[in-house]
Each structure stands twice: as C-alpha cells, then as structure tokens.
Amino acid sequence: MKSYILLCLALVMMGSCSRSLTSDTSRQPTLADYRLGEKWIWKYKGVTTEGEVRSDGEDTREIVNMDGVLGMTIGSDTIPVTDIVRPDESGTPKYDWPLEVGKKWKYENNWTSQDGTTGSQSQEAEVLSYREETVTAGTFMAYTIKYTGRTTNSRGYNSHEEEVWLYAPAVKNFIKLTQSQGDFFYVEELIEYTMPE
Structure with missing residues (x-):
C-alpha cells in the first residue's frame, strides 16, 4: 500500500511538472487569436547620453476591418493580420x-x-525568464528576451546594441522594450491594451 501511495504521488508530481513546462512554452499567435477592435498603445522615448531627446511619442495599433478581412493599423499603414501571423521561414527570425x-x-x-x-x-x-511583469497597461505573464549584437547602415553607422523585449502572450505583443545603441537609449512601454468582449 505504501508503495502504491508513493507511486501515485510520483505520478501526480510528474503531471504537475509536465503542466508547468507546457505553460511556460508559447506558440505563435494565429489569425483566430485576434479580435476586431483590439487595440494597443505604447509610449516611447529615445534619449542620447547627453540628454538630447530624439524621439518622444505614442504608437497605436488596432485591429480593423479591411475589406472583409482583419487588418492591423501600424502608423499610416494597414497590414493584413494574415501577414503578421505568417510563420517566419528564415533561419534567423525575430x-x-x-x-x-x-x-x-x-x-x-x-x-x-x-x-x-x-x-x-x-x-x-x-x-531569460517567464514571469509576471508590470507596465502601465497592467500586469502580464511575459517572456524576457535579450538581444545582443550590432547594427550597421550604408551611411557608416556601426554600433553595438543590446535590446530587452518583454513579450506577453496574452496581448500577442511586446509590453516593454529597452534598447541601448551606442550613445542612444530607447524605452517603449505598453500603456493601454483593449480586447473587445
């Protein structure tokens, strides 16, 4: 009887471990995960080490009806959500x-x-982690993803950079980005998220 109880406890613990592992794994969002009227608003600011503000504003994205299909507004563009959720076939994805x-x-x-x-x-x-993170828009379970490398351009720019993205599966997007690139520091944080009923 004692062996049977120990076996049952072991199976329960294995089941618990297995569930926690799968809950810490997140799949790519699909078209069915988005809703008409869903909206994200981020506040961003970029400052040089000398205090010069190079960017300061808000970025809004919203799911809209685009001739009968779902689209996401990004700046002055509207992109079909099917393009956003299309799997990245490259060997070096974001x-x-x-x-x-x-x-x-x-x-x-x-x-x-x-x-x-x-x-x-x-x-x-x-x-790096998957845990609760709090931003202005609320508290979400989020992955902390660190990117380290270089950015170069055709005008001779060549700089080491480090980015930390907090990606929250519940909102299908990042909730915070901090970026350090040479003498420039940038922060973008989700300040509002709306999911229609």
Missing part, C-alpha cells in the same frame, strides 16, 4: 517559436529606411 526559457537563436534583419538608407542587424537572442 521570435523563434515556440518561446521557452533558455532558448537561444540568431536574429538577422536587413532593412531600407524611407530616406533610402540601408542597414542590417545581427544579434544573438536568448529567452
């Missing part, structure tokens, strides 16, 4: 799904800005 603590990967990105400047990022990424 988020390497599923997310889980301890996971590491390489992130690379090439871009062209509106003025024609081209640039690239090459970073090592690591998921």
Whole structure:
C-alpha cells in the first residue's frame, strides 16, 4: 500500500511538472487569436547620453476591418493580420517559436529606411525568464528576451546594441522594450491594451 501511495504521488508530481513546462512554452499567435477592435498603445522615448531627446511619442495599433478581412493599423499603414501571423521561414527570425526559457537563436534583419538608407542587424537572442511583469497597461505573464549584437547602415553607422523585449502572450505583443545603441537609449512601454468582449 505504501508503495502504491508513493507511486501515485510520483505520478501526480510528474503531471504537475509536465503542466508547468507546457505553460511556460508559447506558440505563435494565429489569425483566430485576434479580435476586431483590439487595440494597443505604447509610449516611447529615445534619449542620447547627453540628454538630447530624439524621439518622444505614442504608437497605436488596432485591429480593423479591411475589406472583409482583419487588418492591423501600424502608423499610416494597414497590414493584413494574415501577414503578421505568417510563420517566419528564415533561419534567423525575430521570435523563434515556440518561446521557452533558455532558448537561444540568431536574429538577422536587413532593412531600407524611407530616406533610402540601408542597414542590417545581427544579434544573438536568448529567452531569460517567464514571469509576471508590470507596465502601465497592467500586469502580464511575459517572456524576457535579450538581444545582443550590432547594427550597421550604408551611411557608416556601426554600433553595438543590446535590446530587452518583454513579450506577453496574452496581448500577442511586446509590453516593454529597452534598447541601448551606442550613445542612444530607447524605452517603449505598453500603456493601454483593449480586447473587445
């Protein structure tokens, strides 16, 4: 009887461990996870080490109806949500799904800005933790993902950078970003999140 009780306790503990491991793993959001009217508002500010404010404002994104399909407003653009949730086939993605603590990967990105400047990022990424994090918009379970590497551009810019993203599965987005790039420090924090009933 004692052996039977110990076996049952062991199985219960294994089941508990297994559940906690799966709850600490997050999949990429799908189209079905988004709702019409869902809205995110972030406050951002970027300052040089000498105190010069280079950016200061708010960024709003909202899920809207785009000719019968869901779209997300990003600045003056509206992007179909199907594009946002499409799996990244590159070997160096921003988020390497599923997310889980301890996971590491390489992130690379090439871009062209509106003025024609081209640039690239090459970073090592690591998921450091999954825990409650509090920002102005509330308290959420979030992954802390640290990116370390370099950014270069066609105008001769070449700088070491470190970024820490807090990604919250419940809002399908980051809730805070801190970035240090050369003499520039940038913070962006979610100040409001609305999910329609």
